[in-house]
Amino acid sequence: MGKKRRQRPTDPRDPRLWPTRVGLALFWLIGQLPWDLLLSLGRGVGHLAWRVAGGRRRVTLTNLRLCFPELDEGERERMARQVFLSTGEAIIEMAGSFHNQRVDLGQRLTVKGMEHIDAARADGQGALLLGMHFNSIDVGSRLLGKILDFSVVYRPNDNPLLDRLITDGRGAWVKHSVDRNDLRRMIKLLRQGEILWYAPDQDYGTEHAVFVPFFGVPAATITATSRLAKMGRARVIPCAHYRLPGGRYEIEFGEPLADFPSGDDEADTSRINRTIEHFVRKHPEQYLWVHKRFKHQPEGRRSPY
Structure with missing residues (x-):
């Protein structure tokens, strides 16, 4: 018989979670830094991560090779x-977003397309x-909470x-976190008539x-978006x-998808991906390319990873 797989700890008091507690305490301390210093420290973390x-x-690199073949x-x-x-x-940035309430991020925010939200509200939809x-995504929830009452769909950790x-970090800014x-x-x-944030752009199998x-x-x-x-x-x-130069941010609401859903799941889902691609191309370096977006492939095709 093979080795019995150890269960993940589910009790917050489990001693195996003490390293996590220490890390979270450090995370809180980092969150107290001035915002621009936070971002500078984050770029240092990015430099280190590239190496290790x-x-x-x-x-x-695999994702970028697949998605941007026009680049050398x-x-x-x-x-x-x-x-x-x-x-x-x-x-x-997440540390500051969750733990630093002194900074007013609303002063750093530009919003585009708010009229699309206002129109839905006016119609009671x-x-x-x-x-x-x-x-x-995490500072984005805090920024979104500055201008909207909204709920968010998430996957429990x-x-x-x-x-x-x-x-808890997002809970300060959202009405409900929905599994x-x-x-x-x-x-x-x-x-x-509520507003619900939902992201279908990861490989969930x-x-x-x-x-x-x-x-x-x-x-x-x-x-599920169509449903x-x-x-x-x-x-x-x-x-x-988006994150803009100088520690500023931008939220952009696009036009509502007309005639959606159409009744054709495949056509609707393809349209969703085209819409997301349109916004990603504006700032492609800020997208979550570290995720294995193409892990699952149609039968007969190998995973590129």
């Missing part, structure tokens, strides 16, 4: 380095925000202390998914968030 995180570096090898490597710098900023995994950090498996609650919120192009590459993409929009009677409004 070989696995994620290879994943990033040197250009893709330069973009990959920028991805790591931006990801480092995001990691340290729920809005399903088509979220995207830019690496500023396996580590109970990290899960508490994330839900991604709780479809009934999502629909209820949308039918009540092949169940309830179709293979549609993302940057021209087959990507397993869940079809949520239909059952929740909601408008689907793209929502992107």
